[in-house]
Amino acid sequence: MDSSQMSTSNARASDATPDGMTTNRRIINVTHMIPFDPRMKVSDTEGVQWELTTRRGHSALYSGIRSLDAEWNNYHVGFVGPVFDEEKQVESSHLTNDHKKSLEGCLAKFKVVPVWLEDAEHHGHYEGFCKTVLWPLFHYILWENATDGREEKINWEQYLKVNSRFTDKICEVYQPGDLVWIHDYHLLMVPQMLRKRIPNAAIGLFIHAPFPSSEIFRCLPRRKEVLNGMLGANQIGFQTYSYARHFTSNCTRILGYESTPGGVDCKGSIVSVGPFPIGIDTGRIEKQRKQPEVLQRMNAIREMFPGKKIIVGRDKLDLVKGVIQKLRAFDKFLSLYPAWQNKVVLIQVTSPALTESPKLERKVAELIAHINATYGSLEYTPVHHYHNNTGEVDYFALLSVADIGLITSVRDGMNTTSLEYIMCQQENYGPLILSEFTGMAGSLSASIMVNPWDYTGVAKAINDALLLPVEEKRVKHMQLLKHVTSHTAQFWARSFIKELLSSLSIRDQTNVTPYLDIPTLLKKYKAAKRRLLLFDYDGTLTPIVNTPSQAVPSPHMLELLQELTNDPKNTVWVVSGRDQESLQRWLGKVKKLGFSAEHGSFLKNPDSDKWINLTEDIDMSWMHDVDEIFTYFTERTQGSSIEYKRSSITWHYRQADPEYGAFQAKECQNHLESAILPKLPVEILAGKKNLEVRPTLINKGEIVRRLLTNMPDVDFVFCAGDDRTDEDMFRVIKKSELPEDIYFCTTIGAANKKTMAGWHVATSEEVIQMIRRIVMHENGVSNSEVGES
CATH class of the missing domain: 3.40.50.2000 (Glycogen Phosphorylase B;)
Known part of the structure; x- marks a missing residue:
């Protein structure tokens, strides 16, 4: 052009x-x-x-x-x-x-x-x-x-x-x-x-x-x-x-x-x-293959090989293109089917690879010399090798005059030679022998599929293709041509863009949660006289880790929490699914910090060292039945484990095979829903690589409801969490009588994540950065000194 x-x-x-x-x-x-x-x-x-x-x-x-x-x-x-x-x-x-x-x-x-x-x-x-x-x-x-x-x-x-x-x-x-x-x-x-x-x-x-x-x-x-x-x-x-x-x-x-x-x-x-399988520009190929120069070149090639069946291969000289496998298979073909000797030639065109491989070139040359010496004569050369970039006239002439197209790639993505060969065979109906390892193999089922490493199998495929009746060749070719002409390069591009627009449309129809408005948050925080700050632990104050026991808080995070609790205007709580011992061990040194453990089952007020058990009057006998089910799946899922808490029981599969673990989790959840839920007052929470069963009446939302009831004069609320259990907190806050402009429910994750929260940040690190902004701002440090989160 x-x-x-x-x-x-x-x-x-x-x-x-x-x-x-x-x-x-x-x-x-x-x-x-x-x-x-x-x-x-x-x-x-x-x-x-x-x-x-x-x-x-x-x-x-x-x-x-x-x-x-x-x-x-x-x-x-x-x-x-x-x-x-x-x-x-x-x-x-x-x-x-x-x-x-x-x-x-x-x-x-x-x-x-x-x-x-x-x-x-x-x-x-x-x-x-x-x-x-x-x-x-x-x-x-x-x-x-x-x-x-x-x-x-x-x-x-x-x-x-x-x-x-x-x-x-x-x-x-x-x-x-x-x-x-x-x-x-x-x-x-x-x-x-x-x-x-x-x-x-x-x-x-x-x-x-x-x-x-x-x-x-x-x-x-x-x-x-x-x-x-x-x-x-x-x-x-x-x-x-x-x-x-x-x-x-x-x-x-x-x-x-x-x-x-x-x-x-x-x-x-x-x-x-x-x-999205790619195609070719069939209109351009159709025009180019019918050029007078191509027709002349086709006649010249036929004159060069009178009475011979022509097999054409065109590849880059890369290891993955299977040129070595093709030559060995052709050698096997001439050996197993000697009747075709002196009647079949292989024309192999190899364009130089982007990275030269002298070793591969030498091996190709040695194989060709061996085949020609073994089966050739003064009048007959079985393999004709052209190691250069052929022009379009020669290329389309070869594809059009061939009796068989032979592609033996050992690994290939976009192999358009096979599609161009089909376009050029509309008069000859030459069969296409195609490696099952090419990207096009799944689309061109009417071709003859081969394993390029099976030299005997490829040799048999060549023989079968040469003996294929004309009508059967025509039927197979028409099937291939129908696919090539309908799944063009134009169809590929339009399909991809159409699907992208469709996915964007679905995304636009969902509620996109805006990024946390930190300047407004800082302004409201500064003006407030009574503040409530609520934090989940895993995935919020610390990143999610493969081994739950390794979710140790950083010293920097502990210092920032202490800064928050030191402010007499602040009431700070960590509302977590963790057990009492873990929270006490990791966060217990932070003075005036309130705790809620096991999704609201246990409380420890900021000014007390005593834990309050909110499940004392709840029947916990259901745990035995759940334990039996979790044990059954643990024995059959390598890498999974059971975590026992005083008011809940959790099955973790983060260290199991991801696909098998997810499959087993669905099976386990189905079993729990059919055997446990109908008769016991519990609910199942599908978390991040875990299943947790807990009493229906106990959740993080109930803890937040209790705190808000005890703080009628609160004029600033910040609540952050990343899990489904944290949605209970967001829901209670949104349904409370608090003015919308004084609370900031913030989820950790993507903007289009389904959530009750009004704001989002991407990672737990950004939560810590936000706390740092609050602390520094309260101490009179400007935003420019703090830096953007």
Whole structure:
């Protein structure tokens, strides 16, 4: 596509939608590279002129994005990459500032915003972390030659730095209402970085590579950071259902997040996860395959191999593309089916890989030499290998003239060669032999599926394909063609955006809890004469930990609580599900601090050392029946345990296998609801990796009700919690007769978390930071000195 064609296609975005209505909707598409190869021409009269040609590779991606032009204003953010002048290739970082500005002006006409990177940044990001760490891992290749710790640290820092650069550029062009669509593993930290900068941004992420199972992905040292970076998106798309399932499993097993049929529950916010198989631009392929030059080249190829059946393979020379497996299978085919010797040729085209592998090239050459020496002659060469980037004419001619398309990738994400082969076989009906490990395998069920490691099986598939009756070939081809022409690159792009808009619509329909208004809180706190401050413990004053006994308070947090209780205007309570002993051991040194233990079963007033048992008159015989059920599931769920309290009993499964533990918890809850609830005055609380059974009449809300009754003159209330049990506190406060402007019910978690609270903060650390703000503000320290939370 030349520059005049590009300006025409991009101009459509600002005109009108198909129904004639103008639109200002924008998508900011973010890819590692911009979609153009810039070429610089310098003349004495006209100065610097830029010629933009469509970048080779990822044509399906760019076709899908361009198809949205009719309804969206498409903007594009990406790294410039190498720039060509009339003599040689130069790095974009070596351009003068004037050249950069002139190129930016040229790209701006096509709504392309370039990201400029220094050589060290690009090397550490792309050749370092992307290609030596992420790419092998995503393709199930563990690192044989691990880099030293210093180099690994530098590459990770450069990966973060480049992702930050992209985030800065997105923020420069972002407008409220924009969709941001981020592509592939080069930019996995951008969603989280952008979410922190623009909390309400609509962010989609699509991974074009495979995504590995948790057994492989957990080998990544930065696994938590990468997963959390991805979870900044509203929606994450993958090539196949299995890749999407692998991602949710990783989030469950590594981060401890719950998964749902629609995605991952990330701190109360659901991140949609799903498969979106990519397609190709069938209109472009149909036009190109019918060019006169292609037809001429097809005739030339047939003349080169008269009377021969032609098998075509076209791959990058990467380990995962299965070229070695293909050659060994072809060797096995000629050995097991000698009747096909001198009648079948394999034309294998391998384009150079991004990272050269002399060892792989040597092995390929040795296998080809062995096959040709064993089965060839002066008149017959079984394997013809072309190790270069073929032009489109040769490529489409080969796909069109072939009798079999052979793809034996051992791991592949977006393999569009298979789709292009199907488009080019509309007259010949040549069968497609496809590795079951490609991302397209699940979509192309009418192809002949093979395990590339089973050389005998692949050899048999080749023989079967050659002997397939014409009518059966036609039927299989029509099934494949129907899928390819209906699931195009355009369909892929529209499906992803449609699903993203749908998920955003659902999110918008839920109540979004605003972030805690700290300036107003400080103002109300300062003016109040009688204050009540209520804090949950786990997940509020301390982070959630895998082992409950390790949730030890920090010295800093204890100092801040003491500062609060020292103020005579304050009444401070910790209202927790913890037992008396734990609260006393961890927080007992804080003077004038009130305690409620076991969800309101026990009280200790701020001015007393005596615990009050509120369950003395309640029948607790039900605990034996619950204990039997919990014991049954503990024996059958490795890593689970039972915690006994005086008024409740809890089954923990945080250290069990995440998926099996969640399954067992549902089974246990169903059993409790059918066997215990109908006949006993108890309720079941499904918490964070636990099930708790407690008396119905005892809860945190009752404690808050008692405190408010004893403090009729209270004129400031702050209540913070993260769990379902804390909703009882929020509910009582909201239903009280207190004016709305004097209480601040605050949940810890995502903004769209279902809650009775009127405010939210994201983490327990922000709760501590807020307490620090209160203490410092009360002591006369300004907000600027304290710092933003």
